[in-house]
Amino acid sequence: MSEDSQRLVTIERTGAGRFTATNVRGGTIGFGTGSDSDGGTDFTPVELLLAAIGGCTAADVDVATGRHAEPGEFTVTVTGDKISDDFGNRMTDLAVTFSVTFPEGASGDRARAILPRAVAVSHNRLCTVSRTVEIGTPVTATVTDA
Numbered sequence: 498m499s500e501d502s503q504r505l506v507t508i509e510r511t512g513a514g515r516f517t518a519t520n521v522r523g524g525t526i527g528f529g530t531g532s533d534s535d536g537g538t539d540f541t542p543v544e545l546l547l548a549a550i551g552g553c554t555a556a557d558v559d560v561a562t563g564r565h566a567e568p569g570e571f572t573v574t575v576t577g578d579k580i581s582d583d584f585g586n587r588m589t590d591l592a593v594t595f596s597v598t599f600p601e602g603a604s605g606d607r608a609r610a611i612l613p614r615a616v617a618v619s620h621n622r623l624c625t626v627s628r629t630v631e632i633g634t635p636v637t638a639t640v641t642d643a
Contacts, residue, residue: 515539543579543588546630551575551593553626557619558595558612566608569598591630593620 506518514530529539540548551573559571577591595616599605620627 546588547575547577547591549626550591550624550630553624554593554616554619555595557623558597558615561615561618562597562599562608562612565611566599566602566604568608569600570596572596593627 506520508516508518511517511527514532515527516529517525517527519525526545527539528542528545531537531539531541531544555571555573559568562568572595574594574596575591576594577588580587580589595612597612599608622628
């Protein structure tokens with residue numbers, strides 16, 4: 498694996514049920530268990546997964562349509578059902594829904610025309626996050642001496 502292909506985030510515990518993820522560029526995002534004891538408003542890891550799926554495809558679609566027109570509205574909603582079965586805890590029925598409007602005129606018409614294809618290409622080829630989830634990738638977990 499090349500240095501250019503590897504991605505890395507570090508997770509640090511900041512309190513009971515609260516964590517901060519830091520990327521190699523120094524960006525951070527806080528998250529938690531979503532319980533009242535940790536403030537209750539932090540994103541949970543499952544919500545971050547949904548946000549990653551929606552954010553990845555939103556970025557792809559924005560690049561493709563934004564070349565033609567600035568959207569008046571651009572909202573992506575990601576839903577799924579959290580279940581527990583013989584495979585353990587997991588998400589099922591993941592769905593990404595785009596609600597996008599463009600201004601009237603030729604540029605808006607071009608953006609509207611390519612929107613469905615941009616969503617399909619992102620989903621089927623470009624979005625690393627949803628492609629990884631849909632195809633499936635093994636995850637290993639190890640413990641090292643701290």
